[in-house]
Amino acid sequence: MARQKSDEPRIETFEGPAGGWGSVRSLAEILPREQLPVQGLRELARQNKPAGFACVSCAWPKPAHPHPAEFCEEGAKATAWELTKLRTTPEFFKDYSLTALRQWRDYDLEQHGRLTHPMRYDIDLDKYVACSWDEAFDAIAAALGTYDPNSVIFYSSGRTSLEASYMYGLMARMYGNQNLPDSSNMCHESTSVGLKAAIGVPVGTTQLKDFEECDAIFFFGQNVGSNAPRMLHDLRAARKRGVEIVTFNPLRERGLERFTDPQNPIEMATLSETGISTQYHQVKAGGDIAAIMGIAKFLIEWDDVAAAAGDAPVLDHDFIKRHTHDFDAFADRVRATEWHDIEREAGLDRGALEQAARVYAISKAVMAIYGMGLTQHVRGVENVRMLVNFLLLRGNIGKPGAGPTPVRGHSNVQGQRTVGITEKTELAPVEKLKELYSFDPPTEKGLDTIETCRGVIDGSVKAFIGMGGNFLRAVPDTGPMEAAWPSLDLTVHIATKLNRSHLLPGRVAYLLPCLGRIEQDIQASGPQAVSVEDSSSCIHGSVGKAKPASPHLLSEPAIVAAIAKRIVPSNPRIDWDGWVADYARIRDAIEATYPDIFENFNERLFQRGGFWKGNKASERIWLTPSKKAEFHVPTGLSATGFADVAGRYRLMTLRSNDQFNTTIYGFHDRFRGVKGTRDVLFMNAEDMVREALSEGDIVTLECALDDEITRRRSGLIVTPYDIPSGCLGAYYPECNCLIPVEHHAEQSHVLAAKSVPVKLLPTNSQKPFM
Known part of the structure; x- marks a missing residue:
């Protein structure tokens, strides 16, 4: 069999929603390619169904009453990939x-x-x-x-x-x-370590039914459109009943913006969409501790004012007293943290964080959904601990519609x-x-x-x-x-x-x-x-x-x-x-x-x-040494584990919507407008100007940690993208060559792939990695 050729590389803006006709076309492309036009459809009808087979890709829950097609674009690709006649x-x-x-x-x-x-x-x-x-x-x-x-x-x-x-x-x-x-x-070892220390169990506390009972969802560092698309049905249903969805993610990902349900004939026929995020905050890579600190600062200071005025509290003091330990130490750190430090490290202004805090303050049941955008940092465990702090402030663990919801990427x-x-x-x-x-x-x-x-x-x-x-x-x-x-x-x-x-x-x-x-x-x-x-x-x-x-x-x-x-x-x-x-x-x-x-x-x-x-934590039984949920005082506001210096960027490694983990299904990343290549460097337009780079230039990245080993990735096509200044994006696993073994999360040892310190090399000093 001859090796497959990718299309001529081109990068252009994608205007469509997640799902919709793009997903249908993707399915129509892969089944014939794997020689499965009939058998593939027959097997897909059994996917994630009672007495059927569990999808071999992501671990998103399987509902008791499934949709007629209980698979997503990524799951269909995984099924075709395994059943191929080749x-x-x-x-x-x-x-x-x-x-x-x-x-x-x-x-x-x-x-x-x-x-x-x-x-x-x-x-x-x-x-x-x-x-x-x-x-x-x-x-x-x-x-x-x-x-x-x-x-x-x-x-x-x-x-x-x-x-x-x-x-x-x-x-x-x-x-x-x-x-x-x-x-x-x-x-997700950062989840296992962080949640275990904070609430006594190493896993999330929510179930699918909690989507029906929450009134707000806070989203951190997870690209639902490419990594767990079946969740979009649950998010769409939540939005239809008025649930606020507040997103913190460095890149604007289409699945977190808008979605057309491929199983809804009216939406497909009319090309209508459901907006997903009601707020979208493009936090810097590694800036989630600072962002959550800012929300906590508003909540605690509002609560202080309410207490002084004799008004209704903002925090759930009864829950904090009965079920948590070390709140005072955390609150003292929050009060002492300066706004200019929070804004610098989060890459967000005070007004944006106040907007998010106001939603949280009036919500009675909040789910916090997150992925490897929190876990894959040097201080990834602290990211998870900070997320738990956020939930504990208003008793959002151990009640319907509330709790931490880590999204596992493997089935x-x-x-x-x-x-x-x-x-x-x-x-x-x-x-x-x-x-x-x-x-x-x-x-x-x-x-x-x-x-x-x-x-x-x-x-x-x-x-x-x-x-x-x-x-x-x-x-x-x-x-x-x-x-x-x-x-x-x-x-x-x-x-x-x-x-x-x-x-x-x-x-x-x-x-x-x-x-x-x-x-x-x-x-x-x-x-x-x-x-x-x-x-x-x-x-x-x-x-x-x-x-x-x-x-x-x-x-x-x-x-x-x-x-x-x-x-x-x-x-x-x-x-x-x-x-x-x-x-x-x-x-x-x-x-x-x-x-x-x-x-x-x-x-x-x-x-x-x-x-x-x-899950004992869902019953508010805390299997921790104190027998209570533990507040954690963060050691700093950045999760990156390295200082920002001139010329050093924070690289995030990313998956395309044409891959599952290390498995590459093709060379099109539809949502980001990339076709025919994976050799792409997503870059802030202002940073490109500072570096005297133009769209389409070819550059080399070099790891900026000094351990006497040279790590480079050459041949990357500079592509302007809506990404925070000082941050870069490129595909995994091709850019794992830039991550030292010792650049990993403290305590959990998860590779810190969402904030890798790198620098751009001048064109004349490029050398191929391999």
């Missing part, structure tokens, strides 16, 4: 060495199609060659038997089911480590953590595993993603097992990581398609193709179902019906079991083969391990809307 067979690898394939674009690698056979890397040929499953499993086990367990990584992507995740975590602990980094380490990344994919002993059911399976689980903290990167670079990590994902593309410091990766003794990738991580094999390397979630999974007891957890902590069953891409594929549980039987001691309490024969038995084991969460797991598997696993 194939990457052993014959393909006969034609291409891995050295040659490393010149291919990410899009071309995955677009070539589904992997069909287990493959072994032949170092002499520099090619993958077909092998048997037993050969692969025996060789993997033989290698793993030679290592110190602490030098082995068991990574998992956020789309892996609860069943496979439980088995995978158990296998790792029986092998002897908790080196279980996952997608959460790269995105089961939150669920993986629920069933034990974690490097942290305090989050793992160590004692229960010991009781159930009569072994001593490790209690030493394992390696997270950042620590794994350090270990690969310094050589202390010897082997990497990857359950899905595209680890090398997702992590920071692309140059040093790719240089160090081939020194690994063993790499194993369990995957559906070829990606760049597979092209840098260890000395011994295997590529193991697995069934996709949408495909029929037949085991000894018959067709199987799996389960996932959504962003609102609801558990859903998922059943694939599509014919598998190849008869040679194994399911993720089958692959885990085959490896586990070879690398961990035989245990009479674990029947790996029995679990694979009937996944209901895995769910029984999950229920036995987590009885408070998964009671009657199998009976509730296909409950409409999922079954909620519960």
Whole structure:
């Protein structure tokens, strides 16, 4: 198959709404491209439906009463991408060495199609060659038997089911480590750390029904139009009943501005739209602490005036007294913070923040929705803590229509953590595993993603097992990581398609193709179902019906079991083969391990809307040391972790609406008007004038952190965009090469990809990164 060509690059203003005919045209384009004009529509009709399959992209909740088409543009692309009729067979690898394939674009690698056979890397040929499953499993086990367990990584992507995740975590602990980094380490670990410290639970407290009961929504750092478009239905409904939506986001994103519902015939026929945000504040990247500080300053000072005058309070003092700790310290810091500092760091004037504060002051139930625009900063945990402060001021946690609402970007990344994919002993059911399976689980903290990167670079990590994902593309410091990766003794990738991580094999390397979630999974007891957890902590069953891409594929549980039987001691309490024969038995084991969460797991598997696993903070039971919700005094107003100096910019890495995480579906970012390229630098027009740059100029970015490593990204097309001065935007993962491993969130270790310090190089000093 010839490599796909992108269109001639062009950038022009897009005037349309999110959704609408643009989404329809996008669906009409991808289904034929993946050779799915009929089957694709049939499977899409089952997506996110009761007794259907859970979308393999984002984790937005699945409603009990779904729309006729309960999928979005991005979800449809993900489904087509997995069900594609295109194939990457052993014959393909006969034609291409891995050295040659490393010149291919990410899009071309995955677009070539589904992997069909287990493959072994032949170092002499520099090619993958077909092998048997037993050969692969025996060789993997033989290698793993030679290592110190602490030098082995068991990574998992956020789309892996609860069943496979439980088995995978158990296998790792029986092998002897908790080196279980996952997608959460790269995105919402700041949520897990920040919410846990503040309210005692590591997840949001809201459910879909809260959209029907709120009277205001505050939105921070999440691009709904590209990253969770199904939420637009909930936002549209909220706006139709008069809910105020106040948005803080550096870029003006179309999904947060206006939306045409593709499932509404009247809106489609009349080209009508629903406005989404009632206020839109373009905060500087890393300026959310300052923005929330400004709102809090208005509220607290208004409350002080009301108290002196004997008027009704602005704050919920009864809630603060009964349910919170350390309010006075926070309030003192707020009162002492100067307005000029707030305005400078937020990039917003006092009047804009007052406008937002007035909405909050009169609202009775407020949801705070946020994404990686809060979590992926050096002080990302403080961002989350500050958001909780904001909600606590007026008792907006633990009542209908209110609470923190983190938007998880991967379909089961939150669920993986629920069933034990974690490097942290305090989050793992160590004692229960010991009781159930009569072994001593490790209690030493394992390696997270950042620590794994350090270990690969310094050589202390010897082997990497990857359950899905595209680890090398997702992590920071692309140059040093790719240089160090081939020194690994063993790499194993369990995957559906070829990606760049597979092209840098260890000395011994295997590529193991697995069934996709949408495909029929037949085991000894018959067709199987799996389960996932959504962003609102609801558990859903998922059943694939599509014919598998190849008869040679194994399911993720089958692959885990085959490896586990070879690398961990035989245990009479674990029947790996029995679990694979009937996944209901895995769910029984999950229920036995987590009885408070998964009671009657199998009976509730296909409950409409999922079954909620519960949340103590939503009941105003605070599992913190003080037994109260904790106010946090921020250490500063900027979340960036570096000072602003002349010539230094804050780079935000972004996704287009033609991608999902590291998967690139194409080269058009419709909402931003980009066609045919991803080599774009979005820049404030006034900054362009100061830098003597014109639209279409080609520039190089260089990381401005001084650690004696040069990191550059060349060939970027300067594009004027509505973005705050001093901030830049460019696409992820291509710009991960600019992010040092050590530029990460304090406490959570999430890569700080939303505020990377960079500088522009003069044209005559450009040097290509690769």
